Amino acid sequence: MLIQIEGLKPRAAPRLPEWLRKPQRNVEADHDLKRMLRTRGLHTVCEEARCPNRNDCFARGAATFMILGDTCSRSCGFCSVKTGRGLPMESLTDEPEQVAEAAALLDLRYVVITSVNRDELPDGGAAHFAKTISAVRRRLPRSRIEVLTPDFKGNREALRTVLDARPDTFNHNVETVPRLYGRVRPQADYRQSLEVLLNARLHSAEVLTKSGFMVGLGERPGEVESLLEDLRAHSVDVVTIGQYLQPTRAHLPVEEYVYPDLFERYKEYGERLGFRAVFSGPLVRSSYMAEMVHGEAKSN
Numbered sequence: 001m002l003i004q005i006e007g008l009k010p011r012a013a014p015r016l017p018e019w020l021r022k023p024q025r026n027v028e029a030d031h032d033l034k035r036m037l038r039t040r041g042l043h044t045v046c047e048e049a050r051c052p053n054r055n056d057c058f059a060r061g062a063a064t065f066m067i068l069g070d071t072c073s074r075s076c077g078f079c080s081v082k083t084g085r086g087l088p089m090e091s092l093t094d095e096p097e098q099v100a101e102a103a104a105l106l107d108l109r110y111v112v113i114t115s116v117n118r119d120e121l122p123d124g125g126a127a128h129f130a131k132t133i134s135a136v137r138r139r140l141p142r143s144r145i146e147v148l149t150p151d152f153k154g155n156r157e158a159l160r161t162v163l164d165a166r167p168d169t170f171n172h173n174v175e176t177v178p179r180l181y182g183r184v185r186p187q188a189d190y191r192q193s194l195e196v197l198l199n200a201r202l203h204s205a206e207v208l209t210k211s212g213f214m215v216g217l218g219e220r221p222g223e224v225e226s227l228l229e230d231l232r233a234h235s236v237d238v239v240t241i242g243q244y245l246q247p248t249r250a251h252l253p254v255e256e257y258v259y260p261d262l263f264e265r266y267k268e269y270g271e272r273l274g275f276r277a278v279f280s281g282p283l284v285r286s287s288y289m290a291e292m293v294h295g296e297a298k299s300n
């Protein structure tokens, strides 16, 4: 298949290497979970982002709930979530309880809550995040909760609202190296995202802070190492590094399928910088094995 990028000579799309080919199994469990979620009007980022690990996670009873509807106010070049005007908040009043009920039905020990961006809302949806954390906490007092949030446009009050609900892990993805922000995250700001992570740390010594990014979008290894240094300088505890996969031809092309040994090099570099846990591998995603990330992080 030829890729045609404006102003660039058409070139063949790189073939999916064997280390990224993952057999889809447990389709039955997949369908049951989807049915259960649909009847409650719930969405998972697993499905919206076509995550290659969803069968595994569903089979393990792990899922990442996407709140605040399925329409985002932004249009990141790598993301298959639809862009447009978000659902009215009145139609989402029951969502926190619905998420809590679904998590209880799945008997989840580790619940990940993420969302689309709702830049049009005064608090970016922060109060809705807090309500969802509290609802899950009431239903599953012994389970751990991770939130993967937007940048709330740097609004510290909004951030405080989420953290006052006491999630166990606060995650905000930087997604890529600063040089590529224009193509990959045009509505976001690299420095602002680092500030969000540092402010989360300053807000609570208890919460585990976490960030993640993709590789294979044209970044250079030196840029990845500088990014890891920046995250450590902003007191981030856990980092995830995974391979970018093109969701559709309308999204950014894969510039490179990064070899597993380079992921290993990034992992070693991150551990030398002092991260409590570095998860780096072709199929690693920000919520993949999130319970491990948390468990692992606490032990070492």
Ligand code: SF4
Pocket (backbone or CB within 6 Å): 072, 073, 074, 075, 076, 079, 080, 081, 115, 116, 117
């Ligand atoms: S802000 Fe998040 S949900 Fe919205 S387009 Fe970007 S990655 Fe996708």
